[in-house]
Amino acid sequence: MTLSKEELERYSRQLLIPGLGQEGQEKIKAAKVAVVGAGGLGSLVSAYLAGAGVGELGIFDFGPVELSNLHRQLIYRTGDIGTAKTELARKFLLELNPGVKINIREGLLTAANAAEALAGYDFIADCTDNFTARAAVNQACFDLKKTYAHGAVYQLEGQLTVFSPHDGPCLGCLSPAALRPQGDSCVKHGVLGPAAGAVASMQALEVLKLILGMETLKGRFAMLDFRLSSFVVAELKKRADCPVCGSGRAGN
Numbered sequence: 591m592t593l594s595k596e597e598l599e600r601y602s603r604q605l606l607i608p609g610l611g612q613e614g615q616e617k618i619k620a621a622k623v624a625v626v627g628a629g630g631l632g633s634l635v636s637a638y639l640a641g642a643g644v645g646e647l648g649i650f651d652f653g654p655v656e657l658s659n660l661h662r663q664l665i666y667r668t669g670d671i672g673t674a675k676t677e678l679a680r681k682f683l684l685e686l687n688p689g690v691k692i693n694i695r696e697g698l699l700t701a702a703n704a705a706e707a708l709a710g711y712d713f714i715a716d717c718t719d720n721f722t723a724r725a726a727v728n729q730a731c732f733d734l735k736k737t738y739a740h741g742a743v744y745q746l747e748g749q750l751t752v753f754s755p756h757d758g759p760c761l762g763c764l765s766p767a768a769l770r771p772q773g774d775s776c777v778k779h780g781v782l783g784p785a786a787g788a789v790a791s792m793q794a795l796e797v798l799k800l801i802l803g804m805e806t807l808k809g810r811f812a813m814l815d816f817r818l819s820s821f822v823v824a825e826l827k828k829r830a831d832c833p834v835c836g837s838g839r840a841g842n
């Protein structure tokens with residue numbers, strides 16, 4: 591996969607980075623990434639990945655842009671209220687980088703459809719805000735032997751890691767208390783825009799590092815407290831009786 595003159599110019603600032611170069615850019619161009627969720631995290635993750643030149647992006651979401659989204663979901667505009675996020679995201683991303691292929695899928699990812707939806711992608715970014723989709727992504731990645739970047743944000747706090755559920759700890763290995771409140775957490779608890787932006791930027795970085803074969807947060811869990819400016823990274827361990835990847839799984 592060679593790069594055109596226009597691509598060499600477009601990506602010239604990142605091509606200069608040691609360990610990236612033309613070979614790394616070709617890997618980014620060949621990569622297919624699913625971004626599950628086009629809200630506070632996913633809208634910005636997909637923008638960074640399209641900007642960086644990821645060859646094919648899948649955007650998964652459901653529902654329209656609302657006025658209360660706009661303080662953090664910066665790819666949408668006030669005039670977009672009421673229009674489906676997936677359609678708007680595709681338009682934004684293609685205007686940002688016409689060289690990227692964008693697939694959109696409207697609807698909630700569930701245990702019944704996640705594996706089929708994600709099978710065609712190399713890596714996944716879990717940018718969802720509901721436990722049904724999070725659990726579905728984790729289970730599908732276990733079944734498909736895929737690696738994904740998990741991000742979550744809550745008020746002025748964020749969390750971030752990389753899971754390879756078939757080869758290391760997974761979402762189900764975390765203690766339930768370590769998970770953020772589920773459901774529409776932004777609706778119930780609030781979120782500050784730049785906190786979502788910080789986690790989204792880091793999540794996009796983890797995806798790009800996965801593509802490039804660089805060291806990631808796999809096996810470690812980053813807890814970001816922006817109120818205290820405290821950033822802690824803890825070791826993650828596989829739980830023997832995990833209901834997804836361990837002895838607790840169905841049929842085991």
Ligand SMILES: [Zn+2]
Nearest residue numbers: 760763832835
């Ligand atoms: Zn597990």
